[in-house]
Amino acid sequence: MAKSLLIISRQAPWSGPNAREALDIVLAGGAFDLPIGLLFLDDGVFQLAAKQDAKVLQQKDLSANLQALPMFGVEDLYVCGHSAAERGLDLNGRSLEEARVLVTQEITALIDRYDQVITL
Numbered sequence: 114m115a116k117s118l119l120i121i122s123r124q125a126p127w128s129g130p131n132a133r134e135a136l137d138i139v140l141a142g143g144a145f146d147l148p149i150g151l152l153f154l155d156d157g158v159f160q161l162a163a164k165q166d167a168k169v170l171q172q173k174d175l176s177a178n179l180q181a182l183p184m185f186g187v188e189d190l191y192v193c194g195h196s197a198a199e200r201g202l203d204l205n206g207r208s209l210e211e212a213r214v215l216v217t218q219e220i221t222a223l224i225d226r227y228d229q230v231i232t233l
Contacts, residue, residue: 116228117148122157123232126175131233132160136178138231143185150189150227151182152220153212158197161204161212183211191215191223 120142122135135151142149153160160175182190190212197204197214204214215223224230 115147117150117226118142119150119152119224119227119230121152121154121224121230121232122160123155125156125159127159128156132157132175133178135231135233136175136182138233139187140178140181140185143182143187146186148189149187150191150223151187152215152223153192153196154220155193155196156200158192158200158202161192161197162202191220193217193220 120135120139122132124131124135126132135157139149139151160179188211192204192212192214194204194214195217
């Protein structure tokens with residue numbers, strides 16, 4: 114059986130390539146039916162902000178990739194509620210409604226459930 118993999122995305126979508134690379138890894142894992150999860154932590158929660166205009170920042174919009182996650186079989190999606198609150202992000206209007214909001218204690222347990230963890 115394939116080992117489970119958790120990707121922790123900690124970068125804002127406009128701060129460099131890490132946010133896109135995290136999504137690419139998750140989509141590839143989903144395409145190969147790997148047991149994979151995605152956690153948005155720290156500035157990574159900004160990827161879930163609704164109505165972002167990536168063109169203003171001359172970046173490629175990641176929202177289509179986020180919306181494709183369930184189509185690739187990626188259902189284990191999580192967001193750190195504390196990170197969102199620290200950044201003033203309202204998670205009620207987030208672009209990825211399937212993501213489960215976790216408190217800090219739940220994140221430790223989540224990480225322990227996966228065989229391998231990659232942080233970007």
